[in-house]
Amino acid sequence: MKTVGKVSGIISNIVIVKAEGAVGQNEICYVYAGDTKMMAEVIKVTGDDAYVQVFDATRGLKIGDKVEFEGHMLEATLAPGLLSRNYDGLQNDLEKMDGLFISRGSITDPIDFERTWEFKPLAKVGDKVSAASWLGEVKEQWITHKIMVPFVMTQSYTVKSVAAEGEYKVTDTIAVVTDSEGNDHNITMVQKWPVKQAVRCYTDKPRPSRVMETGVRAIDTFNPLAEGGTGFIPGPFGAGKTVLQHAISKQAEADVIIIVACGERANEVVEIFKEFPELIDPHTGHKLMERTIIICNTSNMPVAAREASVYTGMTIGEYYRSMGLKVLVMADSTSRWAQALREMSNRLEELPGQDAFPMDLSAVISNFYSRAGLVKLTNGETGSVTFLGTVSPAGGNLKEPVTESTKKAARCFYALSQGRADSKRYPAIDPLDSYSKYLEYPEVEAYLGEKIEKDWVKLVYRGKTLVQRGKEANDQINILGDDGVPVEYHERFWKSELIDFVVLQQDAFDDIDANCPMERQQFMYKKVLSICEHDFTFADFEACSKFFKGLINLFRQMNYSEWQSEKFYDYDKQIDEYVANAK
């Protein structure tokens, strides 16, 4: 029997419900405004009063309106057929909704229950299995989608039967397993999981050791993101957070990419809808959309569903991770989610923390980031969820609660600077403020030493030092004047400019420069470094700046040329001659 209740209070999208029975914290319920059925979540219980946040507009709702409790928390539906879909924050398929406008209470199926899948069994009768064990597989796009023992089944089981190879619907039974007490359980290809709980069906969560290539030089070369790692991009508006995230989502070396557009602009999502079905994944040659899932809860969609959207995205990520895949989850922007928490907390009249955010903000954020990671599955394979979030600090001030809480939780920090954005130095990742903790991991150092070249990390630190020294020299020049400092100061400054213009800056709107593979990054970086290591002798500071401006121009043309093309090598040669002349 479902618990029912009646509306007894309405404050914007918080509704107070007199419940006639038991209700659970975070339980899902439906609130009926006339014929419209709206989903809501319990966020506080006091006596008989359940405070629920409605994932829709409460216009016209009246005291005494009916409420039905569902007896479970907010769940994601996990099954083959999630890839390429466009969901709202509650996993309703936006494509399936009728009409131009999203009408209130629109609920659509997250997957296609009618279509069939070519199932191949993996498990054999008598196998010992537990949650997330692979029973079989289907081909979803070009990805091998494992059919697993549902995550909610916590015991050990013995496989009693597995379906033969053939076409099945997701709701067909594909295996029967027996628990220790001899009870049989039918397993289908579809399962559900409460989004706010982490999926923990793995044996081990080691430290990340591999690097996830993104094609963005300022990240891969200077502050690499580990596979299974976490990172965040804070930046004031206009600094290029979204452009950077889109670039990464197009180029990252991942099997599955989940983009959570959380409380941001609808036109940005439209861009993804339009571009991704046409763009090609540079690593596999398949269409980008085939490996992408979009969860879209734009800023004008219901606030409460904003919070749900990041959890829905993460849960789907964990699902694909359990298949031994490399998953990248990106959320733009986590600040909007934090603001949604603030709006709720405010309406519940909780005592506020800093900037009126809820007191547990920091805990909520670190808890969420901790769901990412590289994991060892029960069968010895590995899978990973890499998480990259953006943060939109109020007033561009990084000393605000969301940025500070995220800084404690994420291992990579890509600070976008207003100054760089103003002078159109994109991506505006600040080379000195940003960091990747993974560079300090011996595992990562060893991996990069193997994958790129020996002592690569040392070269990275060398480049960072040169940028730092260039900045210091520039400060001196600004204080003492061009003539007030030795020419070497100018040389130092211009060497850092060379690194900035050639390595750190990248044209996200140029077909060639937008994506820079690691091999090319290595080539360019070493070429730039070798010039920086040379001590030139310039007559005066004007000769110095003239030389470097010319050099930067040649390097930029090289960045715009196709990798290893004739044009590319032509510029390479020109640069060598240009430098040789100056020596």
Add this chain to the structure above:
Amino acid sequence: MTTRAFQKIYTKIDNITKATVTLRATGVGNDELATVGGRLAQVVKIMGDSVTLQVFAGTEGLATNSEVIFHGEPPKLRVSDNLAGRFFNAYGEPLEGGEQLEGEAREIGGPTVNPFRRLQPSELIATGIAGIDLNNTIVTGQKIPFFADPDQPYNAVMANVALRAKADKIILGGMGLTNDDFLYFKQVFENAGALDRIVSFVNTTENPPVERLLVPDMALTAAEYFAVDKGEKVLVLLTDMTLYADALAIVSNRMDQIPSKDSMPGSLYSDLAKIYEKAVQLPNGGSITIIAVTTLSGGDITHAIPDNTGYITEGQLFLRNDSDTGKVIIDPFRSLSRLKQLVIGKKTREDHPQVMNACVRLYADAANAKTKLENGFDLSDYDERALKFAKDYSEKLLAIDVNIEITEMLDTAWALFAEYFSKEEVAIKAELIEKYWKA
């Protein structure tokens, strides 16, 4: 609003604040309208049988025995082609008398367009102002505010942009507009012979501030009628959104909500987003473009209102008084149009993106040279040339009184490059230099 038969009239108000009243009533829907002592009010909170109403015109003079009548429906606007050419107050009632509106009554602040049904904006809006067309190109379906200090001529620039934009309809949402500015808009539109394309919803400084809260939703409901039902290109002008946000703060304060940054309500971001996100490019060819004004105090963009706005809108246009030329220019550093990438170099000449960036980079060099000069250092030859370039650039391209075609803007920029710089210093792709360099 006339009373209907069998409507229950309440005459016992329990609680009166400056903006709200609370009374005991049953069967009331959330967001529903009511009349309190003859003034319009809206339900904002219901707790059991205790209903809180926000009284738009303020509560001065209301008594505990004032009559309260619930209308049973949220605020609506009657939409039809007859909206065109007329002026309304915040409630959608005709100003200066005139007949009441006919047509279908639509709820204001209606549902969201399914993002999956939107089209990507791709149609350029040419304004003739190079600070916009060249550096910060605007596209139909975009939302972009002017960030301006109160003494700057933002309303004049906006009226200019609106008239040159070739929109099918222009909808003016005036919030806290001075009567002088209101008359200015009216006159400019009238002189341009554009009155039949204009619909205005105006709350002037003479009207109560809380009424303003209805203006954007009224304007956008009218906009949706023309764009969705008629497939027209609609341009919505909202001025001044800072005063709208101030009204939000007043109401939230009266309702004892905990304020967040700068005394603004915690929901400011969502409240503003609900308005701005109505900007849309529709599959039927219709579109809603929003150009707004957010006034700043002392140029401070870290204040919660411009800050949240910047995160919602697709860029912002900064006005600045340029001391070198004595003109008002559109600041190339702080202004940004996020959607320009969709059209520049595609709908405009191929060299547009690179020319635009080179101009701004060289202008930045001039700014550095200026700092050097102010600090008493000698200028290099390059610095001198950059400074001269900056002056010409400001005068011929950035000033808001410029009115030329985009191709002419690009040619002007190339001419300036050739006049002051070498090809290497301009650092544009070699192919483009070959093609366009003005020797």
